[in-house]
Amino acid sequence: MRVLGIESSCDETGVAVYDSEAGLLGHELYTQIKVHAEYGGVVPELASRDHIRKLIPLIDEILKRTDSVGAIDAVAYTSGPGLIGALLVGGCVGRALAYAWGVPAIGVHHMEGHLLAPLLEPNPPAFPFVALLVSGGHTQLVEVKAIGEYRLLGESLDDAAGEAFDKAAKMMDLDYPGGPHIARLAEQGVAGRFKFPRPMTDRPGLDFSFSGLKTFTLNTVTQNAEANGLPDDQTCADIAHAFQEAVVDTLVIKCRRALQECNMNTLVIAGGVSANNRLREKLETALAKINSRVFYARHEFCTDNGAMIAYAGCQRLMVGQTEPLAVTVTPRWPLDQLSHL
Numbered sequence: 001m002r003v004l005g006i007e008s009s010c011d012e013t014g015v016a017v018y019d020s021e022a023g024l025l026g027h028e029l030y031t032q033i034k035v036h037a038e039y040g041g042v043v044p045e046l047a048s049r050d051h052i053r054k055l056i057p058l059i060d061e062i063l064k065r066t067d068s069v070g071a072i073d074a075v076a077y078t079s080g081p082g083l084i085g086a087l088l089v090g091g092c093v094g095r096a097l098a099y100a101w102g103v104p105a106i107g108v109h110h111m112e113g114h115l116l117a118p119l120l121e122p123n124p125p126a127f128p129f130v131a132l133l134v135s136g137g138h139t140q141l142v143e144v145k146a147i148g149e150y151r152l153l154g155e156s157l158d159d160a161a162g163e164a165f166d167k168a169a170k171m172m173d174l175d176y177p178g179g180p181h182i183a184r185l186a187e188q189g190v191a192g193r194f195k196f197p198r199p200m201t202d203r204p205g206l207d208f209s210f211s212g213l214k215t216f217t218l219n220t221v222t223q224n225a226e227a228n229g230l231p232d233d234q235t236c237a238d239i240a241h242a243f244q245e246a247v248v249d250t251l252v253i254k255c256r257r258a259l260q261e262c263n264m265n266t267l268v269i270a271g272g273v274s275a276n277n278r279l280r281e282k283l284e285t286a287l288a289k290i291n292s293r294v295f296y297a298r299h300e301f302c303t304d305n306g307a308m309i310a311y312a313g314c315q316r317l318m319v320g321q322t323e324p325l326a327v328t329v330t331p332r333w334p335l336d337q338l339s340h341l
């Protein structure tokens with residue numbers, strides 16, 4: 001089965017063609033970062049309009065490049081969670097193409113897409129596993145027995161980890177999305193100059209909270225600010241370093257705890273923050289000590305992309321799941337409400 005995947009839930013337009021026999025044939029990604037840069041965050045209406053501009057040309061390109069014109073068996077599009085207008089663009093285009101081609105279509109849960117992205121890699125993890133979903137909108141630990149069999153173990157009570165990275169970056173006048181900028185700056189930072197808290201690690205449970213860390217960062221930036229309102233370059237690097245260590249350590253502690261509670265030894269990390277090299281490195285070291293392993297997708301499939309949607313949709317389409325013709329999108333959609341395969 002050959003599936004066209006469409007991702008348009010936020011600020012990336014992603015398309016891909018996944019073939020159940022041959023694997024991923026290709027993908028295309030257009031990022032709207034420049035469109036939103038001057039606002040310091042995603043402007044929903046601008047996102048929808050840009051998806052409208054870019055989606056059809058990208059689909060055209062991927063179909064030609066993968067030799068898939070007239071060869072698509074089904075369409076998968078992100079139907080939630082995400083920005084409603086942005087989701088509707090992908091939903092309408094996906095449904096319309098499926099109708100015109102006389103093939104089935106299915107709406108895919110964006111976080112299930114992220115969660116399954118590491119399965120696109122060579123030597124993928126085997127079920128069951130614990131998944132850490134860390135993106136701009138979500139920080140969740142999930143027990144994954146099989147595709148669609150998800151139990152929420154814990155989640156952030158306030159900001160998502162990616163959101164904390166983005167907000168910390170903004171405080172130091174770094175561009176959106178801030179995660180990669182903080183990570184780069186942190187490499188120049190001196191370890192130990194600042195010590196940030198590891199929120200909620202001293203009590204039992206698997207929930208997270210990153211809003212206190214955000215306030216701590218703001219206070220540190222303010223206390224060290226010079227006349228221009230910002231600390232000097234080295235101090236910013238030191239703050240970025242301390243901030244990243246705090247987020248990473250917090251995530252590592254909770255992942256280890258989740259594996260132990262579920263009696264499992266496989267961890268999958270997915271979503272934008274799983275691209276963070278320090279997180280990967282620290283998880284690898286920590287998990288080796290408890291005979292466990294961490295799996296993740298290549299960098300370009302950690303952040304939003306069409307390949308993960310084509311893959312996740314294909315798994316459901318192959319067991320016969322489809323949906324009626326109406327375009328339905330679900331901006332808020334808990335992962336554990338998904339059906340089993």
Ligand code: KG4
Nearest residue numbers: 135136137162177179180272273276303304
């Ligand atoms: O999964 P994603 O592309 O979009 C959502 O579904 O939210 O995640 C985007 C988030 C942003 O908050 C971004 O700052 C963060 O992932 N991110 C990173 C890194 N790359 C992206 N955070 C930390 N380190 C990175 N290298």
Ligand code: ZN
Nearest residue numbers: 114135303304
């Ligand atoms: Zn995402």
